[in-house]
Amino acid sequence: MTDTFDVSRITLGAVQLGLPYGAVPTSPMPNEVETQDLLSAAWEAGINAVDTARTYGLSEERIGRWLGKTTLPLAIATKFPELPADAVSGAQALRQYYAESQAALGGAPFRYYLAHHAPDIMRPEIQDTLRALQSAGQIDCFGASVYTLSEAEDALSVPDLGALQIPISLADQRFVDAGIIAAAAAQGVVVFARSVFLQGVLLREPAALPALFEPALPCLSKFGQCCADLGISKLSAALFAVDTVPGIASMVIGVNRPSQLEEIKTAFLAAHEMDKTAIETLRETMTTFPADLRDPRDW
Ligand SMILES: NC(=O)c1ccc[n+]([C@@H]2O[C@H](COP(=O)([O-])OP(=O)(O)OC[C@H]3O[C@@H](n4cnc5c(N)ncnc54)[C@H](OP(=O)(O)O)[C@@H]3O)[C@@H](O)[C@H]2O)c1
Numbered sequence: 001m002t003d004t005f006d007v008s009r010i011t012l013g014a015v016q017l018g019l020p021y022g023a024v025p026t027s028p029m030p031n032e033v034e035t036q037d038l039l040s041a042a043w044e045a046g047i048n049a050v051d052t053a054r055t056y057g058l059s060e061e062r063i064g065r066w067l068g069k070t071t072l073p074l075a076i077a078t079k080f081p082e083l084p085a086d087a088v089s090g091a092q093a094l095r096q097y098y099a100e101s102q103a104a105l106g107g108a109p110f111r112y113y114l115a116h117h118a119p120d121i122m123r124p125e126i127q128d129t130l131r132a133l134q135s136a137g138q139i140d141c142f143g144a145s146v147y148t149l150s151e152a153e154d155a156l157s158v159p160d161l162g163a164l165q166i167p168i169s170l171a172d173q174r175f176v177d178a179g180i181i182a183a184a185a186a187q188g189v190v191v192f193a194r195s196v197f198l199q200g201v202l203l204r205e206p207a208a209l210p211a212l213f214e215p216a217l218p219c220l221s222k223f224g225q226c227c228a229d230l231g232i233s234k235l236s237a238a239l240f241a242v243d244t245v246p247g248i249a250s251m252v253i254g255v256n257r258p259s260q261l262e263e264i265k266t267a268f269l270a271a272h273e274m275d276k277t278a279i280e281t282l283r284e285t286m287t288t289f290p291a292d293l294r295d296p297r298d299w
Contacts, residue, residue, distance in 0.1 A: 003141050003190045007049050012042040013254035014052040018059025022199045023299040027256035039066040041258045045265050051252045053079035053116055054097050060104035067106045075111035082117035087125040094129050112163045113139040118151035152180045167195040170241045171289040185247030194252040196242045199296050203234050215290045222285045230278050233267055237282050240271035
């Protein structure tokens, strides 16, 4: 299906708003007031969508409280957790999760409703339940958030898939190289890119990272040097590298405080000034990023 919503280039990632997050965080979770301010700042910055999930702690409720105070049409992408394996319980659980998310988010329909456990989107009874929610006007599109190429390939075989969320960064080009993003876009699927900063790891001083990242240090140092040579910030480079991939509708980016959002705004504008030929140079610095450190679930 083709989504008619014009999603902003950046979607606010909201796991950071609901629970202490990140394997190597530098910021605490924002409190309620800070969260409300962040959501307002995001909207004012031109961000018109937020990505959350039933399992993101306080995230949905906090977004729901913000939505309750405004008529601004912030689009919601949320996700249902892994479902029980048998068909009847799976479909019932999906209805239950939908009701819980809807109550937390204040009753607005969801623009994007995604399987957090991607294999769930392949189940006929789950697809039927999602289609019923769609026909009833309770969701606009359904889709999946994936970690692997095979999850993405499988999801794209669902003919009316509306959205796909994939990890992509300078350190992780698997989905670009495999042609998944181009294939999804050709099908009219809305592609959300996440982990653009690899949970912030790409932006840190390499020496400040935990020992686990030691094999990545030469590569991260080379990246830092390359950015310095190009006269750009690491933030601009990380955004530029994903923003310029054809077929990506929006980058889901997590922030913990308004100052980070401000920095991203500035870096994003600077990224647009960059010479597109720099992209290959930046990618080249990251080709040796260790494959076993690309997926935060393995950290
Ligand atoms: N399976 C899934 O569906 C899934 C999995 C992961 C994430 N997500 C979604 O994707 C969103 C983004 O999460 P992610 O894991 O992909 O993280 P990310 O966007 O790659 O990185 C976000 C982290 O980068 C750091 N950061 C942000 N702005 C910065 C700035 N201006 N300067 C320096 N550091 C900055 C912050 O960490 P510190 O301040 O702590 O350094 C922030 O928490 C989540 O909120 C969630 O919505 C979905």
